[in-house]
Amino acid sequence: MKIVAVFLLSAHLLFAMEYYSKLEPYDSFVVKSAVSGKILFTNEEVEGKYLNKKTKIIEIDNNVDKIELAQTKNKLKVLDSMLNIQEKNYNRLYKISSKSAFEKDNQKIQVLNLESTKSDLIINIANLEDTIKNKILWEDKIYIYNISVKKGDYVTPGTLLYESKDLSKAKLEIYIPISDYASISNKTIYLDGKKSDLKVDKIYEVADSKHISSYKVEIIVPNPKTFSRLVKIEFK
Template identity: 60%
Template sequence: MKYLFFVLISFNFMFASVFYAKLEPVESYKVKAAVSGKVIYSNEDIEGKRANNTLVIKLDSFVDEVDLKQTQNKLEAIQTMIDIEGKNYNRMKKVSSKSDFEKDTQRLKVINLETSKADALIKIANLKDSIKNKKLLEKNNYIYNISVKNGDYVTPGTLLYESKDLSQGKLTIFVPIADIESIKNKNIYLDDKKSDLKITKIYIVADSEHISSYRVEIYVPNVKKFSRLVKIEFK
């Protein structure tokens, strides 16, 4: 009888798996510089707060903006030249007294201008991208840490700031591979209270540190307090 009682206790323990995890934001980001430049604005006031389409970091883009304007003007001039030389070529094709050499020479002018136009378009696209990458705004993430100050010079890959998505929380646990199937359809209890949550993700490749376990994530909506330890049970 004692032996049977012990078996029942062991059986119940196996099927009421208990884990502990820290409730973290669903995503955390490290925002790094994509281009080089001098920091001309670092919004230290937003640090530790939630953004609202807020400018966080701005790099000096004066030279890029001047270059962009001049390249756009150059593009307009090239297009005008293409239109003129193209009309000249079309007229020349109809003149029988013009040699094939003259016609080919005129055609090459148009081709060279078209090549210059393509180069200008690429340069404009690159300049616009560079200017965009020098102005970093956050829609609604929480700004956790700003790593640069006004006057700093950054290069590609320099950490600018960190942000966190607080739209929901995430609990990460590591479940022994042998127990994965047994928890998939169980109810999830958080801090001894039954929830309507379900497992969000199971990474079916063993974790690099927990080599005999799968990483399991549970997303939690409407979180009021992050970074607290949560007891998780499957039963």
């Protein structure tokens, strides 16, 4: 009888691997400012909530950028007119045989300089439009975990604005001995003692500096009901 009990215990240790992990959101995002400016609005009401529709989270002052954008577009219109005139002048000079090559080259240089300035203005307009867009931040279908700035704050590129999390699915991370990782692919995963149809999503086949003899394993859990709870994971 003792022999049978010892055998059963040994078989359990051999064929079942047990781990514990906290059920975490599938992905987390740290949103930092790409621009400088004063915070005009923070949507503190959505902090700690899941968003079911497109919602404004933060707005940074963009009035100066809008004025500069309008002025730059006006400059581009004026420059286009100047460029059109100079191109006509060059085409006219080019056909006059009495005009020297020096005069023709000077006129061509004026055209090229205006074209270069036009290219710079187009780039400037694109940068301003991108800056204006980046000063109003919207989110949808995401959980707003934390908002780190308040109305009146001044931010610069790299300032932490808010953190969000993807709750569409969850992730379990465990570390298994390197000697065991090859055998888990053909085993069934049990969560809290219940059989599941889950599979290992990723195995990181390089040990990190902390878990020098283990590989990190990720298991994706679809449609989780709760997060941040401890889950028992078994491979049988």
